[in-house]
Amino acid sequence: MSRPNLAEILDGRKVVCCVGSGGVGKTTTAAAIALQFAVDGKRVLVLTIDPARRLANSLGLESLGNRETRIDPKLFAAAGLQPKGEMWAMMLDLKLTWDELVTKQSASRAQAEDILKNRIYQTLSTAMAGSLEYMAMEKVYEVASSGRFDAVVLDTPPTSNALDFLHAADRILGVLDNNAMRIILGPMLKASKVGFRLLAVPSSLVLKTLSRFTGAEFLKDLAAFMLAFEGMFEGFKDRAARVNKLMRSPEAAFVLVTSPTPLTIQEALFFHGALKADGVPTSAVIVNRVQRDPRRLGGPDNPAALREALQLAGLKDENELAQRLGKTLTEQATLADLDRREIARLEGTLKATPLFTVPRLRKDVHDLTGLWQIDNCLFAGGE
Amino acid sequence: MASALLDRRLLAITGKGGTGKSTITAALALAASRRGKKVLVCEVVANERVANLFGKPASGTEIRLLLPNLYSVHVRPREAMREYALMILKYETLYKLAFENAAARYFLSAAPSLAEIVMLGKVWWHATQEEERGKPRWDLVILDAPATGHGLTFLTVPEVFLQLVQDGPLARDMRDMQSLLGNPDTCRTCIVTLPEEMPANEAIELHKALKAHSLPQGPLFLNGCFEPRFTPQERVAVARGGPALAAAGEAADNHEARADLSSLYASVLGKSVDLPLIKIPFLFDRVFNAQAIEKVAGIIEGAL
Ligand SMILES: Nc1ncnc2c1ncn2[C@@H]1O[C@H](COP(=O)(O)OP(=O)(O)OP(=O)(O)O)[C@@H](O)[C@H]1O
Numbered sequence: 001m002s003r004p005n006l007a008e009i010l011d012g013r014k015v016v017c018c019v020g021s022g023g024v025g026k027t028t029t030a031a032a033i034a035l036q037f038a039v040d041g042k043r044v045l046v047l048t049i050d051p052a053r054r055l056a057n058s059l060g061l062e063s064l065g066n067r068e069t070r071i072d073p074k075l076f077a078a079a080g081l082q083p084k085g086e087m088w089a090m091m092l093d094l095k096l097t098w099d100e101l102v103t104k105q106s107a108s109r110a111q112a113e114d115i116l117k118n119r120i121y122q123t124l125s126t127a128m129a130g131s132l133e134y135m136a137m138e139k140v141y142e143v144a145s146s147g148r149f150d151a152v153v154l155d156t157p158p159t160s161n162a163l164d165f166l167h168a169a170d171r172i173l174g175v176l177d178n179n180a181m182r183i184i185l186g187p188m189l190k191a192s193k194v195g196f197r198l199l200a201v202p203s204s205l206v207l208k209t210l211s212r213f214t215g216a217e218f219l220k221d222l223a224a225f226m227l228a229f230e231g232m233f234e235g236f237k238d239r240a241a242r243v244n245k246l247m248r249s250p251e252a253a254f255v256l257v258t259s260p261t262p263l264t265i266q267e268a269l270f271f272h273g274a275l276k277a278d279g280v281p282t283s284a285v286i287v288n289r290v291q292r293d294p295r296r297l298g299g300p301d302n303p304a305a306l307r308e309a310l311q312l313a314g315l316k317d318e319n320e321l322a323q324r325l326g327k328t329l330t331e332q333a334t335l336a337d338l339d340r341r342e343i344a345r346l347e348g349t350l351k352a353t354p355l356f357t358v359p360r361l362r363k364d365v366h367d368l369t370g371l372w373q374i375d376n377c378l379f380a381g382g383e
Numbered sequence: 384m385a386s387a388l389l390d391r392r393l394l395a396i397t398g399k400g401g402t403g404k405s406t407i408t409a410a411l412a413l414a415a416s417r418r419g420k421k422v423l424v425c426e427v428v429a430n431e432r433v434a435n436l437f438g439k440p441a442s443g444t445e446i447r448l449l450l451p452n453l454y455s456v457h458v459r460p461r462e463a464m465r466e467y468a469l470m471i472l473k474y475e476t477l478y479k480l481a482f483e484n485a486a487a488r489y490f491l492s493a494a495p496s497l498a499e500i501v502m503l504g505k506v507w508w509h510a511t512q513e514e515e516r517g518k519p520r521w522d523l524v525i526l527d528a529p530a531t532g533h534g535l536t537f538l539t540v541p542e543v544f545l546q547l548v549q550d551g552p553l554a555r556d557m558r559d560m561q562s563l564l565g566n567p568d569t570c571r572t573c574i575v576t577l578p579e580e581m582p583a584n585e586a587i588e589l590h591k592a593l594k595a596h597s598l599p600q601g602p603l604f605l606n607g608c609f610e611p612r613f614t615p616q617e618r619v620a621v622a623r624g625g626p627a628l629a630a631a632g633e634a635a636d637n638h639e640a641r642a643d644l645s646s647l648y649a650s651v652l653g654k655s656v657d658l659p660l661i662k663i664p665f666l667f668d669r670v671f672n673a674q675a676i677e678k679v680a681g682i683i684e685g686a687l
């Protein structure tokens with residue numbers, strides 16, 4: 001089967017986003033792509049979210065602080081690699097990214113401080129659905145437009161719903177939208193010459209009713225939050241529009257990662273459709289952790305024939321060894337069949353989108369050697 | 384302690400995404416229904432799954448019978464919000480006025496965890512509903528809870544809410560909910576995990592977090608386990624057996640690699656989590672349907 005190669009597909013991209021369901025291998029794939037870029041001579045940053053501890057440790061990453069860390073060249077040498085470029089990594093700290101953004105966009109220190117200590121802001125910046133996705137995009141935009149790197153590879157949080165990811169910014173901005181809030185909180189805010197001031201009690205029937213559900217305290221926080229954000233919203237909206245534009249430009253590539261199980265394939269197809277509907281083409285689909293079919297090596301697979309093969313090799317069929325081998329072969333062949341069927345279904349539906357597969361390795365991927373093994377499947381066009 | 388698991392009023396099943404929460408939920412429900420209990424499964428994530436596992440169409444927001452004694456329902460935020468608001472407000476017009484306008488939508492999206500509050504509220508309502516005085520409608524309600532991070536948010540929503548609001552009808556319900564969730568005689572939260580690094584680590588963190596929030600836990604389910612099948616000597620011998628045994632040798636190596644991970648993470652979890660561990664074997668069923676659930680239920684029944 002002839003297919004375009006992944007290196008060509010990703011050539012010249014400033015941003016590569018690895019998206020997909022939870023646990024399929026987004027973090028691993030993002031790191032593997034970054035490694036390949038570095039080996040090929042690029043100065044690349046992989047922006048990762050919650051990597052497995054062993055992977056982070058083995059790359060020498062610090063867990064906090066949004067710090068860009070260069071992967072030690074000694075680690076490459078130890079893995080037998082001689083990169084022509086540089087590989088950098090950073091773990092995204094959600095709260096810190098929000099805080100930095102607010103501080104940067106605030107007109108004054110006082111405004112920033114008001115926001116940072118507000119309870120609504122604290123929920124927004126730590127727990128609100130879509131917040132992490134939004135900040136990941138935001139950080140990518142900042143790094144990509146800084147010119148410090150040739151390319152940024154973005155790992156994304158496990159978003160179960162593709163729309164959460166694509167519309168994270170709109171959704172969060174919807175919450176920040178002063179105009180909408182002003183309608184509902186209007187009665188609590190009193191316009192004065194200096195701006196808006198806070199009145200204590202909700203007065204309208206609507207507000208009173210809603211406050212029975214959330215408590216009046218919440219309304220006060222919300223109004224205070226809105227006041228604090230006064231004037232900043234336009235800046236946020238502006239930036240979000242620019243992030244959106246970058247993500248939809250040919251400088252960005254979306255790589256959809258999936259595992260071969262029916263449910264995740266289903267989600268991948270849904271994700272693919274949602275990206276497309278949003279005007280974002282999927283550059284490549286990677287099916288990760290595919291069961292290799294032991295039958296590709298030939299040889300007998302039923303107990304009787306295995307018994308003969310054991311005999312020919314001078315081995316005893318003790319404790320029903322042939323039986324156990326046959327059972328194990330059949331089990332793994334079943335898994336390989338199931339994977340093949342799902343991949344065929346995916347290929348049939350996607351048609352034009354190039355698809356790559358990575359076998360399930362025997363061990364977790366937790367260092368450069370493991371990542372390089374993945375690269376050999378993705379970029380060298382073979383297993 | 385584990386033996387009485389199915390005698391609780393409410394079980395919440397959580398864990399990392401894709402570890403088998405819905406599978407375990409379905410199997411527990413089947414096991415309980417076979418003991419003659421009337422069971423309701425509540426699903427709260429976007430894609431309903433349990434009815435399908437039993438070969439039935441999705442239940443939607445109406446309670447549907449799946450098997451004798453076994454029912455399921457899909458709890459969705461919008462419907463739950465409406466029902467709940469109406470229960471408190473009593474008047475449709477007031478509800479419409481307050482909730483069905485653009486401004487309220489923004490407001491509601493900013494209110495932290497309002498969706499979770501009303502959904503958990505609905506589950507709690509099912510779990511405490513009485514057919515007649517003193518006779519509960521359901522013997523057991525099983526909540527197929529959201530994955531880890533969100534799952535914790537979900538189950539601790541009453542606690543968080545009560546920190547912000549102390550009075551009003553909602554606060555009263557939240558207090559009742561919290562005492563139900565926190566009572567080890569009525570409720571247990573069970574974590575489902577896999578013998579892999581990330582799911583196992585998440586399970587340990589989640590276990591600690593649930594403990595810190597005083598949510599009583601049931602057994603830990605380690606799903607998708609492989610048992611050792613070959614001795615090291617056998618593997619060496621087969622590997623040396625030439626091309627005719629190459630495929631069998633690779634299959635045996637793959638199998639043992641997964642068996643090693645299973646025993647590694649079983650011991651890691653055993654050391655860091657003070658709960659009984661129930662191992663569920665990896666199943667090679669070509670379609671994961673009622674038959675597979677039946678097997679899992681059988682294993683759980685054997686372990687309880
Ligand atoms: N091809 C592979 N073979 C074997 N193990 C793999 C492979 N790819 C990934 N893994 C392992 O699977 C686990 C999950 O991978 P990873 O962390 O990359 O997933 P993720 O999609 O980022 O997960 P999350 O959604 O939780 O962030 C890791 O422990 C990783 O080492």
Ligand SMILES: Nc1ncnc2c1ncn2[C@@H]1O[C@H](COP(=O)(O)OP(=O)(O)OP(=O)(O)O)[C@@H](O)[C@H]1O
Pocket residue numbers: 261262263399400401402403404405406407428432530606607608663664665666667671
């Ligand atoms: N013991 C098992 N052996 C083999 N496959 C299993 C086993 N348990 C679950 N599976 C498969 O794993 C996949 C995930 O299971 P399930 O849907 O129960 O997980 P979940 O935790 O509910 O996922 P989600 O987080 O998406 O709700 C399904 O395809 C299921 O068929």
Ligand SMILES: [Mg+2]
Pocket residue numbers: 026027028049050051155156158
């Ligand atoms: Mg990840």
Ligand SMILES: [Mg+2]
Pocket residue numbers: 404405406432527
């Ligand atoms: Mg599920």
